[in-house]
Amino acid sequence: MARKNIFELLSEKYNIVKEMNKIAELFLSIEITATNPLNFQSGIYSIEQIFEWNCFPKWKQRGPYLSCAEMKADLNIPNSFSNNMDDIIKGLEYYINILRLVTVNFSRNLNISYPSAYPMLLKNIDILLEHLNYEEQVFAQDEKVILVPKNPAATAVAEITDKEHIAFAILKYNHNSLKGNIAEKKSLLLSIANEYEPLLKNPINGFSDYFDKANCLLNNLNLRHNNLEGRDKREIVCEMPAEELEKWYDELYQLLLFCVLIKDNIKRKKEIDDLVKKLINL
Incomplete structure (x- = not known):
């Protein structure tokens, strides 16, 4: 040795x-x-x-x-x-x-x-x-x-948004002090989802399943709607332990970041494709 x-x-x-x-x-x-x-x-x-x-x-x-x-x-x-x-x-x-x-x-x-x-x-x-x-x-x-803990996806999305309060929400979600703070995580998730709602409603071709899953979680995890009572009540959410709900909020957060990055990379790919075509046809 x-x-x-x-x-x-x-x-x-x-x-x-x-x-x-x-x-x-x-x-x-x-x-x-x-x-x-x-x-x-x-x-x-x-x-x-x-x-x-x-x-x-x-x-x-x-x-x-x-x-x-x-x-x-x-x-x-x-x-x-x-x-x-x-x-x-x-x-x-x-x-x-x-x-x-x-x-x-x-x-x-x-x-x-x-x-x-x-x-x-x-x-x-x-x-x-x-x-x-x-x-x-x-x-x-x-x-x-x-x-915040290093999270390449979060950093990438924060860097491409032109709204500082959204960048702050994206990065703050990872903050050490928010562990176990479901109310604050819920608020941040809603801010991020509201900002990218047009994107979530118009999924990228070939990736619609990711957008559908994100919308499903937003609609059924006591985020967009009150899923604890009334017509939108979901028994599984009512019975879910706080630790499990936080876990699914964290998964949704990553899914939202992924959806935004898909859009950004599709745009980047199109620009590269256009350049490649011009180079080939020189």
Whole structure:
């Protein structure tokens, strides 16, 4: 057996909890030097201080919160992490949103000197996301970043829609916090289905079975209609455990993405066919 080099050996030592705590320590301990300030004295500040004094009051996602400490308390974000994946994702999401605003918005307003640990912090976050198989989805207009499991189909559909709120619904469905939240998943599914209703009513030739199945699930899983009582009542849905209903919502979500991608690829194929014909007839 060939000897493993030191880099292969080191990669096997990667520990998610250990690396998350390194990120948390860097985030809390990094000191940034600011001169020529707008609203505060020149000096050395933490990442959260820079954020609070130069962005927090105008941040679109601030809500009623007055400080990072207040927000972290309500989110239950610890300073030290254990083997709790929900806490890790939530903590990363908090750090990334603040770091993005500090890096993008503040550097152009202040003469800021970042320590060498700052780019290392950003790189370590990227490495951890790779190990978690998560990715950032940036909504610049709303000044927010969400973390979602990597889903090539969801990313592809979100990229081809020209409506940001639909892209957000598509990507948010995968968010870690929505596991078990059937009401929110139902709302997102309806938003996606309503946006693509014209497509669902006019299936692509050769793929009608997929569109028919999507419409059937939308009509009979307590989504478009009240299937728990009245004329549209479905006993199987009434008796279905919440975990099973969520499973079928997740399957419907994937089916909706597939239907949208079929349309996009049919259009792409036609454009390629037209080009091939022109090339052959040259």
